[in-house]
Amino acid sequence: MLSHIDTNGNPTMVDVTAKQVSHRTATARSIVSLPDEVLVHLTNGDLQTKKGSVFQTAIIAGIMAAKKTGDLIPLCHPLGLDNCNISINVNEVNEVVIDCTASITAKTGVEMEALVGASIAALTVYDMCKAMSHDIVIKETKLLAKTGGKRDFRRA
Known part of the structure; x- marks a missing residue:
């Protein structure tokens, strides 16, 4: 059964009233493939562009996005x-x-917060590097692990 569909088939927010409060974590990963013409700008573990530090900006964007997940994903x-x-x-x-x-x-x-944070960080890398090349590929975004709630999950 889909948790975001009510008995009449309409979209609904999951009712968490009866759930127990627990400590919950989630880790998500996005992978971005950059072409050589972008990678040549990699120094000291970061990419520097006219827009500034790519990775530092992506970290801030990802954190900001994770905090706004409830505004971005309707349910x-x-x-x-x-x-x-x-x-x-x-x-x-x-x-x-x-x-x-x-x-x-x-x-x-x-x-969802972890997935949105990783995704927006990846999109920020793309945005900041696209002036050097459009041959940038965001290859994947996936949940790696979660704890708390009904069951824990860890990707093999």
Whole structure:
């Protein structure tokens, strides 16, 4: 059964009234593939452009977006996050790996907040680098892990 559909088939917000408050975390990852003409600007673990530090700006954008998830996704509960952390690294195959971890003590989880944070950070990397190349690919965004609620999840 879909949790955002009522008995009449209409969209609805999930009622969390009866749920227990617990500490909940979620970590999501977005991967961005950058072409060589962008990667040549990588120095000291960041990309510098005329717009400024790409990764530092993406971190701020991702955190801001995670905090606004309830405004962006219609049936998400508006949440006051306890924490949101974004890390950005370049892996061994020269992909930008963006991890966003969100946490809260509440009746509902923060998977969407982590996914939105990672996604917007990836889009910010794209935006800040597109003047150098449009051959940038946001390859994937996925949930890596979540804790709290009915069950924990960890991607193998």
